[in-house]
Amino acid sequence: ELKVEQNPLFLSMQEGKNYTIYCNYSTTSDRLYWYRQDPGKSLESLFVLLSNGAVKQEGRLMASLDTKARLSTLHITAAVHDLSATYFCAVRGTGNQFYFGTGTSLTVIP
């Protein structure tokens, strides 16, 4: 079974700082997704990464994919309080199944 690991699980950072969340997965996959979840709310799609070397940016968030290393990163630039949420990465496996990481709970401190 495909395994997806995220780290860190918890991240507390000051406003204005940069940080990176890592997502490793165990077997080959052609699609990687990042989602954001606010407490008690639904999951919102942030990025879809479809190929090796793919990089996507939206505001202060940038996601990248290295399929050879089976690694995706979500980089946060100059964090602001509004970015506080839980971030999940997910990998699509065979049979159109999706495997989610455990999530990274991000708290941005003023």
Added chain:
Amino acid sequence: DSGVTQTPKHLITATGQRVTLRCSPRSGDLSVYWYQQSLDQGLQFLIQYYNGEERAKGNILERFSAQQFPDLHSELNLSSLELGDSALYFCASSQGQGANTGELFFGEGSRLTVL
């Protein structure tokens, strides 16, 4: 708004009871997925349907069952409820096999509280 509709949004019931959660996927999406998210837990995959057929099972208890109907809406039935079944249940849909991005679109969830 993702286009995925889940009802009810909130449900409070007693142990031993049975409930049904309903999901309407986005227009045109053939695949429906059910996930369970307990407090401080990640997303636990329960079951997947594609165009009315079961495609994959995850950590779904025998007390739970689901189906996808010809109009593509899906229902998740939870029976003999226990306190530990209290959770947020998400439905998600995607276009299905062969789709371009294949991303999942999540509903707002059904929060189940078992007392």
